[in-house]
Amino acid sequence: MNSTITAPGSSIPYLRSRLSLMMFLQYAIWGAWLPILYSFLSGHLKFTGEQIGYCFSAGALGAIFGPFLAGQLADRTFATQKILGVSHLVGALLVFLMGMTGEFNYFLALSALYGLVYAPTMALTNSLAFAHIPNRDTDFGPIRVWGTVGWIAVGITVGQILFRYHTPVGVGADEVTAAQNAGRAVAFQISAGLGVLMGLYCFILPNTPPSRNAKQNTAWLEAFGEVAKMPLVLLFLIAVPVSIIHQFYFVQADAFIGSVQASIVEKGAFEKTISEVFGVGGGLMTIGQMTEILVLAMMPFLTKWFTRKHLLLIGLAAYALRMALWAFMPTLPFVMAGIALHGLCFGCFIFV
Numbered sequence: 001m002n003s004t005i006t007a008p009g010s011s012i013p014y015l016r017s018r019l020s021l022m023m024f025l026q027y028a029i030w031g032a033w034l035p036i037l038y039s040f041l042s043g044h045l046k047f048t049g050e051q052i053g054y055c056f057s058a059g060a061l062g063a064i065f066g067p068f069l070a071g072q073l074a075d076r077t078f079a080t081q082k083i084l085g086v087s088h089l090v091g092a093l094l095v096f097l098m099g100m101t102g103e104f105n106y107f108l109a110l111s112a113l114y115g116l117v118y119a120p121t122m123a124l125t126n127s128l129a130f131a132h133i134p135n136r137d138t139d140f141g142p143i144r145v146w147g148t149v150g151w152i153a154v155g156i157t158v159g160q161i162l163f164r165y166h167t168p169v170g171v172g173a174d175e176v177t178a179a180q181n182a183g184r185a186v187a188f189q190i191s192a193g194l195g196v197l198m199g200l201y202c203f204i205l206p207n208t209p210p211s212r213n214a215k216q217n218t219a220w221l222e223a224f225g226e227v228a229k230m231p232l233v234l235l236f237l238i239a240v241p242v243s244i245i246h247q248f249y250f251v252q253a254d255a256f257i258g259s260v261q262a263s264i265v266e267k268g269a270f271e272k273t274i275s276e277v278f279g280v281g282g283g284l285m286t287i288g289q290m291t292e293i294l295v296l297a298m299m300p301f302l303t304k305w306f307t308r309k310h311l312l313l314i315g316l317a318a319y320a321l322r323m324a325l326w327a328f329m330p331t332l333p334f335v336m337a338g339i340a341l342h343g344l345c346f347g348c349f350i351f352v
Contacts, residue, residue: 159283
């Protein structure tokens with residue numbers, strides 16, 4: 001049955017709600033386990049730093065090559081919603097197995113396969129939404145923001161589970177950290193459950209048949225050609241090291257935040273309230289996504305007040321300030337301030 005939305009009017013709010021739920025699930029799946037991955041691998045599975053680097057690199061390599069294959073299938077062979085459905089069901093199995101295994105080579109292979117099947121779904125959800133919304137400029141933002149809401153919701157959920165069920169009382173900081181690291185396996189189970197739900201949901205999304213546009217076969221070559229132009233070369237040279245810093249944040253932040261929280265011997269009202277609301281580790285990181293929503297909402301005004309170069313400089317300064325705060329003032333208030341700077345980092349550099 002063709003479920004493509006073609007009629008305007010009363011069906012548009014319903015369409016937006018369906019696409020918003022799609023975005024919510026899409027990013028909740030990823031947000032459940034990515035922020036806690038380093039702590040899980042280092043603290044629970046006892047992987048070495050080199051092994052952890054290989055695991056993250058394997059997922060990234062899969063993310064590089066996966067979109068080329070999925071893009072060709074979506075453009076020429078299969079409907080987008082069907083590719084999304086199959087990809088998420090396969091991804092749910094893979095991420096569940098990632099949380100169950102303790103063997104390095106097995107986890108490495110699973111990471112590469114997961115990157116191969118999950119990474120393309122981020123672009124495909126965007127293209128599916130673009131194919132059906134009436135106005136990309138005004139309609140996509142309110143839909144896409146639900147992806148960030150999904151990341152926040154699942155991050156706080158995982159943080160609360162770790163705080164309430166995997167944080168023993170009356171023991172030292174090392175024992176607390178060990179218990180929380182073991183409990184982080186639940187994040188993979190949550191992600192797998194959301195993946196199954198998303199996979200099934202995709203099959204009832206609006207039909208988005210392949211475009212069969214022959215020009216798209218060489219689109220990636222044209223993209224590489226654009227990078228060779230001087231302004232983009234300069235941006236590329238800046239973006240690569242910033243992306244490395246961005247990756248370090250997501251890799252190391254959960255363990256760092258968790259250690260800061262665990263080291264607080266006597267918790268006052270402020271520390272207790274933070275733990276009650278956000279939980280531990282990755283839950284506290286969702287403050288960054290909250291400020292991200294705020295900065296993106298302000299972006300129409302910021303672009304009137306600042307040039308693109310100025311916004312990029314603000315983003316770069318936010319990256320530097322966050323690392324300085326964490327390096328020289330590793331107390332909970334300043335750690336939270338560093339997390340909140342993620343909104344400027346993402347909004348003024350990655351988004352712009």
